[in-house]
Amino acid sequence: MPIEYQDVVRTGVARQVADKIRAAILDGRLKIDERLPTEEELARSFGISRPTVREALKRLAAQNLVRSQRGPSGGTFVSRPDPEGLSSAITGAATLLVGVGAFDIDEIIGARLETEAICCRLACERRSDADLKAMRAEVALQRSTTPTDEEFCASDVRFHRSLVKAAGNGPLSLMMYTVVEAFMPITNMIVSQVRERKKVADFHQRLADAIEARDAAGATSVLSELLAYLRDSYAVSLKRLAEREAKRAARG
CATH class of the missing domain: 1.10.10.10 (Winged helix-like DNA-binding domain superfamily/Winged helix DNA-binding domain)
Structure with a gap:
């Protein structure tokens, strides 16, 4: 042609x-x-x-x-620029980059820790009762026995979306859109079979408690623990995947 x-x-x-x-x-x-x-x-x-x-x-x-x-x-x-529309385009590109391996898990965890820690500090200053209610609603759902893996992962994203909203900073929310809407779903998909739901819900409960108490140091400490657990779960998941692939190759 x-x-x-x-x-x-x-x-x-x-x-x-x-x-x-x-x-x-x-x-x-x-x-x-x-x-x-x-x-x-x-x-x-x-x-x-x-x-x-x-x-x-x-x-x-x-x-x-x-x-x-x-x-x-x-x-x-x-038109007035639509932050969600603009950030959706960024998220699409970020999702593609993660999918082809342009970012490794340490980079993603590091980015989440640095940026979401800022959200934790601001949320401790600015959170409303509605913000706390939204976070606690997700914790309650995560502690129930009914959610599917997909529903639990979606609840995880909503919890952190609520935390970002509680920070009350528009430019920061735009920056965090990629972290929450692209990085979290991809990592959740990988670790969903190995992480313990109760541990995740406990971390979220402690985060909500710290934000309610306006304890910025406590909130960032819990966030660090949560992300370390995510990194460990990611490593376990990849190890299991490699073992399954090795067994399949041996049989073939």
Whole structure:
């Protein structure tokens, strides 16, 4: 199949135009809800075709940076950046990197310890009754006998999501989105068969207690113990997997 070189060039230009508009949005030159020039005006300003402008606007819309409105007062408008949408894109990339082995468990544990420790300290200062209630609800679910492995892992993620929320810091929440939504599910999937649910629930109980007592040193100490247990469980899980693979190879 022949390569369409024109499409490659056009896509490259569209990306550059999208990057220029994105930079103007992020540095404040284009304000939230400001209407962009028309496609024809943008094409003339950049010296490109309208289809290329359209491709650039599609890229920005996919990043939730612009939106289109129809009607007499319609057009393309600057959207307020959606932290969850932006962080979801980062999480997708992080999940892929972990899946191909770009990060090892020590790096992941180290990143969690350093960043989540900050959340623990802030949560001790800022937590609300609703935050504590959300954490304790997950502990109660984890102590019950009904959750499946998938449900227990999901509860684990929700507990730490609640802890991050209790810190009450928007930029930190954005940073932690990758840790909670990408790193935790992958490691949970690997250790779910070897870690003890009671131990995990106990760690979470102690974390919630420390945060309620506004004991930042105690909370970060419990977090360190929890993550050390996770690292050990990960090692046990990988060892068992290697043993199963060796037995399978020996039989084959």
